[in-house]
Structure formats: C-alpha cells, structure tokens
Amino acid sequence: MGGAALAVRDLVAGYGPVSALRDVSIDVPDGAVVTVLGGNGAGKSTLLRAISRTLSFHGGAMTGGSVTLDGRPLDGRGADRVVAAGVSQVPEGRQVFARMTVEDNLRAGALGARGPRTAKAAALRRVHELFPVLAERARQQAGLLSGGEQQMLAVGRALMASPRLLLLDEPSLGLAPLMAARIGDTIREINGQGTSVLLVEQNAALALRLATHAYVLEVGEVTLSGPAAELAASDEVRRRYLGVVDETAADDASRATAAHPVLSRWEDSR
C-alpha cells in the first residue's frame, strides 16, 4: 500500500461569522510525515476537517482555496468519498464508540473503504500487529479501555480503511509521556509502511521528532514553515512551543522582579 501527496492551497474556512483559516497552504509529499503546530484555537482541527470534508458536521464551511490528493480535487466530495479516495482521520479526543466493542469499532472503520473483503482482513491483521492489545481486548467495550488504549483504537479504526494519507488530530493529548512516545513510535511505523501522515499537535517536541517538515499555524494563518529540524532549532519555536526559556529574557525577568518587589509577590502568589 503506497502513500499519497496532499496539496492544500489558499484555504479559507470558518464557522458562520467566525473566520478560522485564512489562505493556508500546506504540502504533504508522498510518503512524508508533516506536522502542523499551533496553540489552542489556531485552526489545526479546522484544517483537518476541511481536508476530510467533515467541516459541515461541525457547522463550518470551506469558502476558498483547494485541496488535492495526487492532483485530484478532494473538495466538492462528500466525507465518505474522501475516505474511499484514501484519506482517514483520527479526530481530536479519540471519539471511539464507547458502548461498542473494540472489534466493532474497528469494523466501523472499514465501512467507507474500497476494496475486497481480503483487504479488510489484511487491514485488521496489520492493526492487531501494531496494537496487540486491540486483539486481546476485542470483545471488551471500548469505553472501558484506558486513554492510551482508546487512542490506539482510534488510530487502528482509521487504519482499517487502508488509508494512503492519515490525518492525526493531537494523538498525544492527555496521554502520559511514555504512552505519547509509544503512539509516536507507532506513527513512525505506520509511515514506514508507506502511509503519508499529516500530524496536528500541540506537543511540538514529539511532532518535530517524527516529521520531516513542519508548519506553525497562528490564529488561522501559517506564520512559519520549513524542515522540522530547522524549526526545532528556531528560537521562536523553542520559546513558544518547546517550553525552552530564552536565557536573555529569563535574565531580564529576574532583574525586573528584583527591582520591583510587587512583581515577585505576584509571582509567589501564582
């Protein structure tokens, strides 16, 4: 199973009067892992919803620009046809079907997929190889799984459609560091098997380790982009997204607190 190349050009999207994305252009080359970083409300989920054609489920719409997969337009199709074209999304907050069994959740993921029954059986084998726990817990209700296991199930469910492009919305959200790292390893493995990946993350440290190319989205616009290693070394990204303190700024701040006792009292009270 090969990957696919995604091109987003001058995308404009929003929710009624709320503008969420302005002229956003992003490329995911065939076989690559590309990440989009950004804080709360930057527009990351909106971008993925515009690609997967699920914006209307959230009361939103794409009002400009284009989205193509291997040069063919995805905009104008229904969400089910985007899945059939080879694009699967793992939504934010996992959203597994809590009352259904693990097995049935996985089956649901294969519903929109093209291809023969044997392809679905092969997809299930692949998911069980990646996440053995999903085979062990096949008959259990999905809502009883731990947060990390539910994230595995959400990724596994998306893989059941044998996507050529996987869209991941903050897969590390709410997970302990060790579990987040495991999910990261799996993303690398999935990509190693040929699937292109667009990863939206607030956890910049994890995302920049996995991706070759990265974009920073701020209030609906791309403000920085480049090779992931370059962004990881950029002062702005380090300060804003990697929690690395700028030493000069830290010095200035400590001098300011020493000179203004009110500031240090305020700091202490926080």
Ligand SMILES: Nc1ncnc2c1ncn2[C@@H]1O[C@H](COP(=O)(O)OP(=O)(O)OP(=O)(O)O)[C@@H](O)[C@H]1O
């Ligand atoms: N269903 C919705 N209806 C109205 N406005 C929305 C809706 N979903 C998102 N928005 C708004 O669109 C903008 C972008 O939100 P989006 O969820 O895409 O950001 P995000 O980067 O994914 O943030 P987060 O990490 O918090 O999910 C924000 O101003 C948000 O309030």
